[in-house]
Amino acid sequence: MRLIDHSPSADDIKSIGGLYKESFGKAWKEKSIWETLSVPGTFAMLDEKGLCIFRMVLDEAEIFYIGVPEPHRKQGIASRILQEAIKFLKEKAVNKIFLEVSEENEPAINFYRKAGFGVIGKRAGYYKEGVAALNMALAVE
Numbered sequence: 001m002r003l004i005d006h007s008p009s010a011d012d013i014k015s016i017g018g019l020y021k022e023s024f025g026k027a028w029k030e031k032s033i034w035e036t037l038s039v040p041g042t043f044a045m046l047d048e049k050g051l052c053i054f055r056m057v058l059d060e061a062e063i064f065y066i067g068v069p070e071p072h073r074k075q076g077i078a079s080r081i082l083q084e085a086i087k088f089l090k091e092k093a094v095n096k097i098f099l100e101v102s103e104e105n106e107p108a109i110n111f112y113r114k115a116g117f118g119v120i121g122k123r124a125g126y127y128k129e130g131v132a133a134l135n136m137a138l139a140v141e
């Protein structure tokens, strides 16, 4: 497991791009990965089978993406990566973690609930297809 910060190497960007494409079924342009990670407080936690991208601001953090390519799912990989990210954030004195997830993404909602996240709100029409987002949060203990 590796933590990549705001100075990723070209190889790091390639690894992130590859894992993202295999997990989400669409490309994330290299330039856009650079731009996202270059914002201070933004990190990628990854191993060869999955990734989590998150940003920390003061004592709060937001998870942008977590993804595992289909052949490796349901083996606890995302759980392991998320727990490493939470551990890191706890060490940085983060006490609340937020995220948004499509209300139609049942695997992800279940995944986050199992990790202790609760639903704190809903944003109607948040995604471009008019699908709502659930706002979820975890108090870091």
Ligand SMILES: CC(C)(COP(=O)(O)OP(=O)(O)OC[C@H]1O[C@@H](n2cnc3c(N)ncnc32)[C@H](O)[C@@H]1OP(=O)(O)O)[C@@H](O)C(=O)NCCC(=O)NCCS
Pocket (backbone or CB within 6 Å): 023, 024, 064, 065, 066, 067, 068, 069, 072, 073, 074, 075, 076, 077, 078, 079, 080, 101, 105, 106, 107, 108, 110, 111, 112, 114
């Ligand atoms: C959501 C995702 C990251 C889960 O990854 P994973 O490595 O398969 O998750 P884990 O094996 O750690 O699963 C942990 C728990 O999550 C829940 N879960 C995971 N996949 C699930 C599914 N397909 N259906 C229902 N619950 C699911 C279960 O409670 C599971 O615990 P269990 O195995 O004891 O039943 C993965 O399905 C994925 O990459 N999806 C596509 C990208 C995405 O939608 N990301 C989230 C939004 S950014």
